[in-house]
Amino acid sequence: MQRTTMDLWVGLFVITGIIALMILSLKVGNLNVYNPSQSYVITGNFENIGGLKVRAPVKSAGVVVGRVTDIQFSTQTYDAVVTMNMDSRFPFPKDTFASILTAGLLGEQYIGLAAGGDEVMLKNGDKIMKTNSAMVLEELIGRFLFNKAAEDDSF
Amino acid sequence: MPRRIVSAVQHIGHRVIESIWRLGYASRFFILVLLKSGTSLRRFGLVMRELYFTGVLSLIIIVVSGLFVGMVLGLQGYETLQKYGSESAVGTLVALSLVRELGPVVAALLFASRAGSAITAEIGLMKATEQLAAMGMMAVDPVARVVAPRFWAGVISMPFLAAIFSVMGVFGGYLVTVVFIGVDEGSFWSQMQSAVDFRFDILNGFIKSCFFGVAVTAIAVFEGYDAPPTAEGVSGATTRTVVTSSLVILGLDFILTAFMFRGVS
Structure with a gap:
């Protein structure tokens, strides 16, 4: 040849x-080429993270704006400290509300951000103060049964 | 009677020493190939020729089997997933199983039987017809001139072949589930893209295929160089290449998977 x-x-x-x-x-x-200089890190304390995992998306209005990079347990507050790597194109106000949501009934869990009205934006290393824990199915069922029992008693 | 037992024990000991000696010989040969690969990297034309034989000529079998593996994965995955109403996750299933496991492993198995056996037979026959000895007489180092280019060609072409296999598999899965069965195209790709991670899945698959490339070609080259210079010896060496490298690929795959994916959800 x-x-x-x-x-x-x-x-x-x-x-x-x-x-x-x-x-x-x-x-x-x-x-996605995440340039470290083009992102900022924020943390949030959650009472219960449910099935949240590292690399889970952080979404706002359904759009991915960041990723969960680390989940630690804090022995000072006895709750979970979730570290999120946010895209710096999307700054969020200081009083942003973070909650752990589930995609679909049995889908993966992600962090949903609802922007607040504060003038000051979250900076690198800041902490989200307002958080909402994951919805745990067992607790929901327990609460439902408890309410049901209370309703039945009132008759 | 005791003499018989002694001889049986001796036999076992002989086999163990023999196999350990052979392993050590193979490792020393591997290091020798690495040390003498300077020539083949300087005269890259030698590697080019072997790349043609090991890489380009393996393309057909890799492309066709990748396509069919992907198509079968798509069909089987769809059959099971549609029972749970989540047939759009079939993209995730096809892509993850190909990128993480099937791409590197099946491509390496095919590569071992397609190219590895050819390398062994070629070097073994060169040895049997005393071409290697003739080279030595002419002060041409057969390890640098014959063995090292084949080794590097295999190492270079293996990751590419595995990547081509995975891409053809994903395309085959797409063809069957989206084009023929009618799964929604958008959710097929978006579910796949949200599940497959660059670092954990694609990079690890790539690293795996690099390891397999080194293992398969090192075994093939060694078996050929070590083959008894007879027709029977060459045929035995070729068989050993395919068997040993298949077993090594599967064992290495387990070890690499245990290191890479343990604790990763």
Whole structure:
């Protein structure tokens, strides 16, 4: 086989391989190039995080604005400290309300942010003061049964 | 009677020493190949020629089997997932199983039987026909001239082949579930994209395929170089290459998976 033809085929092979890797990362993996300088870190204390996991999305109005990067347990307040990496294109007011929500009935859990009205924006390393815990199905059922029993007693 | 027992124990000991010696020989040969690969990296034309034989000619089998594995995954995943009404998650299923496991592992198994056996047979036959000895006579180092280019060509082409396999598999799954069955295209891609992570899934799959490439070609090259210089010896070495590298791929896959995905949800 001619040397140049072989080089051509090998070149095509390598280019195909690189294109395949790029398709995997961009189309399948949806790689967002998160530049550390273009993001800010905020934390929030939650009484109960339910099934929240690291890398879960942080959404506001359904749009992904950040990711959960770390979940720790605090022995000072005995609750969970969730660290979120936020896209710096989306600054949020200081009195933003963070709650742990579930996508669908049995879907994955994410953090939903509802913006407040404060003039001051959250800065890198700030802490969200207003948080709402995850909805735990067992507690809900327990509360429902308790209310039901109370209703029955009143008759 | 005691003599028989002694000889049986001796036999076991001989086998153990033999296999450990062979393992050590293989490792020393591997280091020798690494040390002498300077020539093949300087004269990259040598590697180019081997890249053509190991990489380009393996493309057809990789592309076709990737496509069919993806199509079967799509069909089977759809059959099970639609019972729970979550057939749009079939994209996640296909992409995760291909990128994490099937892409690197099946591509490496195919690569071992397609290219690894060819490398072993070629080097073994060169040894049997005393071409390697003739090279040595002409002061051409056969390890640097024959073995190292084949090794590097295999190491380079394996990650590309695994990536092509995964992409063809995802395309096959897309073809079956979205085009033929009619799963919603938007949710197919968006569920896949939200579930597949670059660092945890794609990068780890890539690292896996690099490990497999090194393992398969190192075994193939060693078996060929070590083959007894007879027709029977070469055929035995070729068989050993395929068997050993398949077992090593599966074992290595378990170890790598345990390191990479333990504790990662």
